[in-house]
Amino acid sequence: MRASQSADIHRALKLTRSFYERSTVEVAKQLLGKYLVREHREGTTVGRIVETEAYVGPQDLACHAAKGRTARTEVMFGPAGHAYVYFIYGFYNMLNLVTEAEDYPAAVLIRAVEPVEGIDLMRSRRKNGLLRNLANGPGKLCQAFGIDRSLNGADLCASELFVEDRDEPTLKFIATPRIGVDYAGKWKTKPLRFLIRGSEFVSKI
DNA sequence: CAAGAGATCATCT
């Protein structure tokens, strides 16, 4: 084997629980450039995460956990590294990754990914076949990846849904206020949405 | 292209 070949090997390491057991803002930033993987009997879909939002705890009026510990928010109160998937607007599912210590309710919303693998499968699950429109929004990416509430509570360290680090270099990102949280008082303007700078696959600039 | 409405239901009041 040539010496240069080892540099070409694509390392893909599944993120471990300790990755998620940190401050939600830190996890939201670090998830940019990681790869969301969903294994399914129909096939595997992979997307490079380009947009996230942090929902940082019970004091965050935009975070569902601000309403307290209920059946719906129970997963966010559980251990880090699990999926919090909820249904909204009568149509769409939203994928979040639970962060921080157990009993501290916080999570990162995955808002957009760049399609990498399983693109035909994503197209068949969605009507609009344009590559840029397959997964550039939280509802769209759940459609494209076949994610619904059956994955609520799934362990990202031991299920068909997980995130890989493929050894991308550190990325430049932008922070903006979160989308669709106008009701959240002073929390609506905090810069808790993170985008990869220059990506064409974000939901909006 | 921007703005607005409609779709549709789980969750909480």
Next chain:
DNA sequence: GATGATCTCTTGA
């Protein structure tokens, strides 16, 4: 009974 961490389509300039 109201509303929402959205998306798509229609309308009109």
